Amino acid sequence: MRELLAYLASVILLPATAAAVIASPALFGGLRRHAAVVDGCMATALALAFLIAFIHEVEPNALLRQLPVELPGDDAPFERWHRVALVALLVAMASPVLALAAAWRPAARGAMAAWMAVAAGVLVAMLVDFPGTTGMTRVMTGATCAACAFMLSRVGGVAAPCASMLTFIGVAVFAALNAFPSMAAISTATALAGLVLAVLGWMGGCRADGSRTLAAAGATSTAIGTLAGTSAACVGAYADRAPAWAWMAIAPAAPLAALLLARLRDAANRTGTT
Amino acid sequence: MKVSRHLPSMVLVFLGSLAATPWHAEPATITLDPVHSVALFRIQHLEAGLFWGRFKALEGTVRWTMEPKDAPVFDITAKVANADTGSEKLDGNLQGPNFFNAKEFPTITFKSKDATAVGDRHWTVRGDLALHGVTKQVEVDCVATGIGDGPAGKKAGFECTLTIKRSEWGMKWGVEKPAKALGDEVKLVIALEGDVAAPKE
Numbered sequence: 001m002r003e004l005l006a007y008l009a010s011v012i013l014l015p016a017t018a019a020a021v022i023a024s025p026a027l028f029g030g031l032r033r034h035a036a037v038v039d040g041c042m043a044t045a046l047a048l049a050f051l052i053a054f055i056h057e058v059e060p061n062a063l064l065r066q067l068p069v070e071l072p073g074d075d076a077p078f079e080r081w082h083r084v085a086l087v088a089l090l091v092a093m094a095s096p097v098l099a100l101a102a103a104w105r106p107a108a109r110g111a112m113a114a115w116m117a118v119a120a121g122v123l124v125a126m127l128v129d130f131p132g133t134t135g136m137t138r139v140m141t142g143a144t145c146a147a148c149a150f151m152l153s154r155v156g157g158v159a160a161p162c163a164s165m166l167t168f169i170g171v172a173v174f175a176a177l178n179a180f181p182s183m184a185a186i187s188t189a190t191a192l193a194g195l196v197l198a199v200l201g202w203m204g205g206c207r208a209d210g211s212r213t214l215a216a217a218g219a220t221s222t223a224i225g226t227l228a229g230t231s232a233a234c235v236g237a238y239a240d241r242a243p244a245w246a247w248m249a250i251a252p253a254a255p256l257a258a259l260l261l262a263r264l265r266d267a268a269n270r271t272g273t274t
Numbered sequence: 275m276k277v278s279r280h281l282p283s284m285v286l287v288f289l290g291s292l293a294a295t296p297w298h299a300e301p302a303t304i305t306l307d308p309v310h311s312v313a314l315f316r317i318q319h320l321e322a323g324l325f326w327g328r329f330k331a332l333e334g335t336v337r338w339t340m341e342p343k344d345a346p347v348f349d350i351t352a353k354v355a356n357a358d359t360g361s362e363k364l365d366g367n368l369q370g371p372n373f374f375n376a377k378e379f380p381t382i383t384f385k386s387k388d389a390t391a392v393g394d395r396h397w398t399v400r401g402d403l404a405l406h407g408v409t410k411q412v413e414v415d416c417v418a419t420g421i422g423d424g425p426a427g428k429k430a431g432f433e434c435t436l437t438i439k440r441s442e443w444g445m446k447w448g449v450e451k452p453a454k455a456l457g458d459e460v461k462l463v464i465a466l467e468g469d470v471a472a473p474k475e
Contacts, residue, residue, distance in 0.1 A: 003453035011451070057451060076444030077407030079378060081371050131377035179363075179370040182447065238371050 010056045012189045015049035019193035020200060022048060027197075027204035027214075035106070035215035040099030042197055043219035046164060047092035049193035050227055053186040054085040063089065081183075081238065083128050087230050090123075095219040102218025113153035113217040120226045121146030128230055130237030141233040144251050149225025151255035153217035155262040157205070158198040160216035164224040165194035166254035171231045174250055178239035187231055194224075225255070299344075301337040304430050304468035306350070308333060313352055313464040317440075318457030327359040327368075329382070336432065336468060340421065345389030345397045346432065348416075350466070352382040372447040379407045384414070399434070408443040412436055414464075421470070428470040437461045 025031055026041035055063060061071055063085040065078045102112045125142030133141070148167070152160045168191035175183035201214045214220075229251045236247025311332035319325045329352040338346035354376040357368045369376040386401035395418035403412045419431040439458045441449050448456030 007452040059446070075408055075410075076446075077379070079371060079375055079407075079444075179367040180372065182372050238377060240369070241366065 011053055011185045012192060014056065015052040015189040016192040016196045018052055019045035019049040020196045023197050024200060027200045032204055034103075036099045036103035039102060039215045039219045040096045042161065042201075042214070042216065043095035043099060043223035044092050045197060046161075046190065046193055046220070047088050047095060047223050047227065050186060050190045051085060051088040051092060053189035054088065057182050057185050058082065058085075080130050081234050083130070084186075084230055084234050087124065087128065088227060091223045091226050095223055098219035098222055103215070109215075109217050110153065113221055114150055116218065116222045117146045117149035117153065117225060120149055120222050124226060124230055128233065130234055132237055137233075140248060141229060144233065144248055145226045145229030147225070148228050148252050148255045149222045151252065151259040152221035152224055155258045156216060157214050158201040159258045159262060160214070160220050160224060161194045161197040161201060163254040163258040164228065165191045165198060167224070167228045167251060168194060168231070170250045170253065171228065171235060174232070174239070174242070174246065175235045178235060178242055180235055180238055183231065183235050190227065228255075299339040299341060301339045301344070301347070303471045304336040304338060305471065306332055306334050306336070306466055306468040307429075310467035311465065313462060316461040318459070321454050327357060329353070330356050330358050332464070332466065336430070336466065338418075338430065340430070340470070342395045343391055345391065345399060346386075346416065346418070348384055348386040348399065348401065348434075350384045350464070354380055354382065373445065374406060379405075386414075387411075389416070403438070405443045406445050410442060412438060424469065426469060429467060430470050431465070431467040434464040434466070435462065
């Protein structure tokens, strides 16, 4: 029992705790005024939560094997599903830059986020090659990431981290049902990190002077979309018992729902004011 | 005493036949019969019971002179898709990326390199075991179990045993995380039977 609790703590709780530590300074207090800081910290926190969960579930060498790093005594193979860790690392490194770019011209934030979504989709299609994938599958993976990121860039507030929580819960269940316990654990950790960010974001908004909606269009939307689409495609590549289209439905479901709810809310607000 | 005048020629013929006969017989190729060739594996589950499964329908060849002191040379392939645990769900789990990762590493092979005789038709065979994308040298205890007559000719059988640590082949799930879910040591018992083809002249 002790070993099981230690395993759950290291794989699931530790990444969520790390996400809270990274994002808290941006979600509470004065830093919340700076959209770039909020966006960058949330995106980095989510990506690092995913990466920490992967490293604890698998091993650090599984990521390092994909980098030009000498690993003496390491003779384990590179497995193509480990590519999700490299994607998470690249997202974490790019998030501060994306956040600054999105905040550079606030009026064009939406357009910048859309272009980031497209660029992320193209990079995923180029980098990610799971077993059994064809050129068309890789294009669909990139398109799914881009679609998720685009839809999330159109929602504000805590809806984005909430959507990420629901998406990764879906991926975790999908993985568990298809005999992929590692991705189930990693996705659960990322879902918990999303919940933590949503709660902290809401609490910070309650304490803020005036209403300050979280800026999620840019780095955060790109990070969630990229990780969600890649993770779902990864599980889908190994899920022989599931329909081929299942993973393409799981990844964008929550972002689409969040977008529709945001549009309905906006429509209701407009109706109320007229 | 009369010496036959044919004696010199008889001696020459005898010496010539000795020269033509090789000191070691040519190895015959034994093609494995998939129905009767299987690899059993045993692993500990949750630090409790010892669980058995098998890879059925092994393929490959064994080259052997059929002489008791000559070691056979094995070239065997098991398909990961042929894993059979008695549970369809568990069979599917074993194909997944946390275990054999069949989509990337669909086969397990053993190719022997050399051997040492430890008894009559009993050898320690050294060779390369390729599993989960990693190739390592292993020592296998091999016994020739018999040579018999089948409907299509001679048949030969072998039984080989070895124990490996799966973590050395990168199969670590359950060893440390989650801790002690599955054992690291795996015992393998490989039963082989094949059809003996006569050596080429």
